[in-house]
Amino acid sequence: MKDQNCFYCMDTDKRRELMTEITSLKLADLYLFRDQTYTGRCVLKFRDHKTDFSQLTDEENLEFAKELRQVAAALTKAFHPDKINYAVYGDLVPHLHIHIVPKYKGGPQWGGPFTDTGPKKYLSDAEYQELIAKIRAAL
Template sequence: MSFDEKCFYCSKNKDLDSLMIKICDLNVSTVYLFKEQTYNGRCNVVYKEHKSEITDLTEDEAAAFINDVRKAAKAIHKALNPDKINYGAFADTMKHLHIHIVPKYKGGPSWGKTFDMNPAKTFLSEEEYEKLIVNIKNNL
């Protein structure tokens, strides 16, 4: 299994913990909830092995990863009923394969535009994070 000790997704260090909360493991990925919740329900689906590009995966691995992304997005749709979900795969500096799942709501932040990567506006209480995580998990 590929691992990079400098990568916070691989090492699961305090930098990762400062940004996200683990929701669960899926087939080939891990789903995290962003602590910053300007976009209610924003998650990240992170490939378990250290791979930089989706092209680094075999056909079967890529299909399994996209299926995990689909499963997480479907759970967010059921749990939170967003008007649309945006997907982002940015990794210029964080070279570990992951896809952002960003629920968008009509009249809400960045509706009709690209979502802000780091808005740093909305944080929840521990109880609110737990409730959101349980709601998403119950729909997986």
């Protein structure tokens, strides 16, 4: 179920530097991305070590999609973005995970793909906890 060499399977300092756990759903774990350039940006990780949707059963795929919908609805309720962008990459970190990136008209990269190459926006611990509380309340 877990790969000892996997960034997403293992609870490492490197992962904690990038994201903070919000909650666990039935099949997936939800994290708040520490770079909050896009307010409310999260990562939804399939809990077991799978590297592609094609490895999921129909039931797992449906449940994972439901959990994604639940998170998107919660982010919409909590932050009122104008659009949510989704990204599934994994060339270098193949564990199945989805970047969920709220976008705002007039905000960074509105009208184009979000990027990780610009300046980062880090918050205080209290501000992260406030965002996490908002998301948990909306789930």
